[in-house]
Each structure stands twice: as C-alpha cells, then as structure tokens.
Amino acid sequence: MMNNSQYQHSHQHGMLFFAKDLPNTCSLAGLFCAVLGLYFAILKNFPAALIGMIWAVLFDWGDGIIARRIKGRTDEHRAFGGQLDSLIDMVSFGICPAFFLLCYGNFSPWFLPGAFVIVATSAIRLSYFNVFGLVDSSTYMGLALDNNIMILAFIFLFEGFFNTTVFSIIIYVMFLALAAFNLAPVRTPKFSGKWVYALMVYTVILTIIYGWML
Secondary structure, eight states, rough: OOOOHHHHHHTSSSSHHHHHHHHHHHHHHHHHHHHHHHHHHHTTHHHHHHHHHHHHHHHHHHHHHHHHHHSSHHHHHHHHHHHHHHHHIIIIIIIIHHHHOOOHHOGGGGGHHHHHHHHHHHHHHHHHHHHHSSSSSTTTEHHHHHHHHHHHHGGGGGGGGGGGHHHHHHHHHHHHHHHHHHHHHOOEEEEOHHHHHHHHHHHHHHHHHHHHHH
C-alpha cells in the first residue's frame, strides 16, 4: 500500500505516463494479440485466433524480461506494471480461451460450464498469485495459465484427424483437466531465462504452421 505522500507524488503523473513504460507497452502488445485472438475466434478462423493467443504468451514473457533488465524503474512503475500484467493475463489466459471454446462449440449451452470454469480458474489463480506470489524464485504453486495456451496450440494441430463434434469434446475435457492442474496444490517450475528462446522458436514454428493453414 502506498502512503499519502507516495500517492500524491504518483498522482501527479497521468495514466499514460505509466502505460508508455516499455515493459507495460509490451504487456499491452500482448493484450492486442489476445484481442486479435477473440476477433478471429468470433469469425471461426481458429488458426488465426491461435496465432494471436500464442503471441500473447510470448509478450507476457517478454514484459517481465524487459522489466528486469531496465534500470531506474520506480516502485510506482513496478506496482502499475504488476496490476496491468495481472489484468491482461485475465483477458489473455482466462477470457480468450473460454471464448475460443464457446466459439468452437458453436455457442452451445453445454459449453457454458466449461467457459465458466476457465474464467473462474483464471480469476482464482491470479488472485492467489497476486497475494502469495511464487513459492520461491523458480517455482509456482499449480500450473501457470500461459501453459494452457501453448498446450491448446499444440493439440489443435491434430484437429484434422477428428470431426468437429469429437474434437470439441477433446478440447473441452483438456481445458477442464488443465483447470484442475492450474489450481492443484502441486509445485511446478517457472520457465524463465533461456527458456524464452525455446518459447520464441515454438511461437514462430506454430505461427508458420497455422499461417499456412489460413
């Protein structure tokens, strides 16, 4: 919590002053990718939607890396960035995959419970993380939400081997299983450092594959 003098000092700056901070700009680029994912899911262009969603993951990783390498950022910048990142994660890894599932299921009411579970799981997990943080510097409690997107993007490569009804059930069950892992009281590694290069290669390869499918 900021005290009165800190609040008055930070309040001298407008909202866009913090938004244009480079890590926060990177976060907003990820949000734009998530919005593209939502847009193309509405159009039922699922390969394009997945491209947007996996790039949202890459930008989500990128903002933290940039933030750690920039010197001279104030406590207010870090606090604003943390809030912005969490809210964008809710859109990118909660609302976006839930909407993807609804769109792929042709908005059948049977898919509403699954969509709710995805969003609720994201809200619970992000709230827990905001309060308690990491178990240690390299360990999460439960599976991080961005993994759900990367797993979905891989599983969706096999869509052509199934009819739409069967595959919609497959991804429905997959999301429910991942939700259980997201909230499970198990420790999972925090992929960072050189893992970002693996994520970049993975993102580029899937972008090429899904781009070819368009």
